Amino acid sequence: MTNDYKVLYRKYRPTTFDEIVGQKYSITMLKNAVKNNKISHAYIFTGPRGTGKTSTAKIFAKTINCENPKDGVPCGTCQSCLNSNNNADIIEIDAASNNGVDSIRELINNVKIAPAYSKYKIYIIDEVHELSEKAFNALLLTLEEPPSHIVFIFATTNIESVPITILSRCQRYDFKKLSNEELSTHLRNIADKENISITDDAIEEITYLSDGGCRDALSILNQLSTSNESIDLEVVLNNYGSVSLVQIKNIVNAYVENEYNQIKTIFENLEKASVDYKVFLKKLIDQFFQKALECKEQKNNHLYLKIKDTIFELNDVINKININVDPFLLIFLILVKNVGVQEPNDDIDSVDVIDSKPLETKTVEKKDALTKSEKTPLKESKTVETVLETNDSTFENDTYLAELKKVRINNCFAQADKTLLKDSKEKWKQFNDQVSLVDTIKSIIIDMEVVLASSTINLITDAQESIVEMFNANLESIEEKYEEILKQKIHFIAVSSSEWESYKKDYVKKIKEKYVYQLLEEPIKVLKENQKEVEEKDNYEDVISIFDKEKVEIK
Numbered sequence: 001m002t003n004d005y006k007v008l009y010r011k012y013r014p015t016t017f018d019e020i021v022g023q024k025y026s027i028t029m030l031k032n033a034v035k036n037n038k039i040s041h042a043y044i045f046t047g048p049r050g051t052g053k054t055s056t057a058k059i060f061a062k063t064i065n066c067e068n069p070k071d072g073v074p075c076g077t078c079q080s081c082l083n084s085n086n087n088a089d090i091i092e093i094d095a096a097s098n099n100g101v102d103s104i105r106e107l108i109n110n111v112k113i114a115p116a117y118s119k120y121k122i123y124i125i126d127e128v129h130e131l132s133e134k135a136f137n138a139l140l141l142t143l144e145e146p147p148s149h150i151v152f153i154f155a156t157t158n159i160e161s162v163p164i165t166i167l168s169r170c171q172r173y174d175f176k177k178l179s180n181e182e183l184s185t186h187l188r189n190i191a192d193k194e195n196i197s198i199t200d201d202a203i204e205e206i207t208y209l210s211d212g213g214c215r216d217a218l219s220i221l222n223q224l225s226t227s228n229e230s231i232d233l234e235v236v237l238n239n240y241g242s243v244s245l246v247q248i249k250n251i252v253n254a255y256v257e258n259e260y261n262q263i264k265t266i267f268e269n270l271e272k273a274s275v276d277y278k279v280f281l282k283k284l285i286d287q288f289f290q291k292a293l294e295c296k297e298q299k300n301n302h303l304y305l306k307i308k309d310t311i312f313e314l315n316d317v318i319n320k321i322n323i324n325v326d327p328f329l330l331i332f333l334i335l336v337k338n339v340g341v342q343e344p345n346d347d348i349d350s351v352d353v354i355d356s357k358p359l360e361t362k363t364v365e366k367k368d369a370l371t372k373s374e375k376t377p378l379k380e381s382k383t384v385e386t387v388l389e390t391n392d393s394t395f396e397n398d399t400y401l402a403e404l405k406k407v408r409i410n411n412c413f414a415q416a417d418k419t420l421l422k423d424s425k426e427k428w429k430q431f432n433d434q435v436s437l438v439d440t441i442k443s444i445i446i447d448m449e450v451v452l453a454s455s456t457i458n459l460i461t462d463a464q465e466s467i468v469e470m471f472n473a474n475l476e477s478i479e480e481k482y483e484e485i486l487k488q489k490i491h492f493i494a495v496s497s498s499e500w501e502s503y504k505k506d507y508v509k510k511i512k513e514k515y516v517y518q519l520l521e522e523p524i525k526v527l528k529e530n531q532k533e534v535e536e537k538d539n540y541e542d543v544i545s546i547f548d549k550e551k552v553e554i555k
């Protein structure tokens with residue numbers, strides 16, 4: 001640190017347009033206004049604190065008063081430029097402390113007096129929304145017919161509180177929060193100039209804590225640098241922020257990687273007493289949003305949809321919180337609802353049966369057809385992929401499931417019955433109530449409902465497509481569980497609420513056209529008839545490939 005210690009944000013307050021961090025659009029427009037000599041009588045700069053509104057106002061004032069500005073930049077040599085640090089023609093007023101009508105009246109009386117040595121007399125009114133109603137009215141009189149030498153530059157963090165009558169007479173510029181990149185580059189520059197030793201992850205954390213505000217970021221850097229020790233992430237975390245970017249990122253990464261235990265540990269270690277769950281939630285959603293964008297760019301649609309659903313659910317937490325619920329518990333449950341569920345096309349070796357496992361298990365049953373082959377002896381089973389004899393197993397599972405879905409929906413419509421529906425809804429509720437909270441099935445079925453029923457098939461819906469997908473991927477274990485609890489064998493199939501709407505319309509249309517639903521055979525039954533032959537052929541070929549086409553006897 002240098003000896004002539006100044007608070008960093010004052011020391012590095014920008015004095016030229018080029019030194020303003022971010023705000024490229026506003027700066028370009030203002031420079032162009034100067035270049036084209038199109039100066040308005042009133043400007044309003046609005047945006048969050050610490051985004052450069054007041055600094056920009058001062059630089060703009062200096063520039064429009066310069067006698068020879070070049071490319072929208074003050075010359076630095078004319079009389080107005082030379083006097084810019086103590087310029088009688090640039091008057092700054094903080095409306096937060098001078099908000100009464102008297103100070104505005106005084107201002108207005110002075111408005112009539114011509115500038116001392118510049119083109120314009122410029123009033124910079126900071127936090128203009130703080131003015132009283134009477135003060136605004138007095139100001140309005142001047143704004144309606146401003147003397148030609150007058151320019152007002154208003155700055156506000158709260159544009160909603162500025163009367164529309166004032167706004168309609170101003171050119172408006174919106175100042176944005178700084179991006180993480182803008183802010184961290186700025187922090188790095190200043191740290192280097194000040195010989196402050198700071199790690200990149202510490203800068204990232206400060207950037208995160210200051211939420212796009214330059215002043216807050218520099219205040220934190222300032223505070224931490226006073227000890228003259230090098231600043232690393234731990235120093236930042238010990239001094240600021242009860243929930244850090246690192247923690248939030250860890251949660252999101254654990255979610256993406258299906259690491260239930262890791263999420264649990266992070267939640268256990270959260271110092272809940274000192275974390276505002278709303279702040280926590282906002283940060284978590286922000287981070288998930290970033291991740292969702294990444295997935296979209298990488299065309300990882302499966303993960304994108306999963307994250308998207310989680311974001312919507314997290315966003316809903318605020319409405320669901322009541323005094324009896326620990327918000328962190330609710331957030332935790334939403335997060336782990338989808339964690340631990342295998343994505344299609346994953347390693348088959350890790351696949352296991354779901355229903356007897358607690359929530360901690362990472363592995364969950366795969367799609368119906370595959371699971372069957374895992375659970376039953378080789379001789380009796382055949383996976384769909386082998387039967388179809390193609391190479392892309394994901395495609396085959398999807399094809400099988402799509403076919404099964406089509407058949408079950410058709411068959412359910414063919415034998416649907418209103419009385420059965422009432423009964424099925426009742427039973428579904430009993431089932432839902434009796435499945436234990438630690439069972440992963442519970443997190444899938446909890447909000448689902450029966451919308452159509454025959455004596456053998458129930459059609460189930462959920463608004464979320466990812467839930468529907470998971471339900472259908474776990475059909476067999478859900479059906480087994482149902483049978484175990486209700487002593488009744490029912491086949492299920494799930495459709496999303498929007499799919500259900502179109503199936504209903506389609507049904508009505510078909511009925512009007514006198515269409516007769518025929519019962520269709522489920523795909524798995526058709527496959528079973530051929531499976532033995534196919535299997536033997538396959539085994540034989542496997543052995544051949546091992547022995548490099550030598551003749552091998554098979555019993």
Ligand SMILES: [Zn+2]
Pocket residue numbers: 065066067068069074075076077078079080081082
């Ligand atoms: Zn000048």
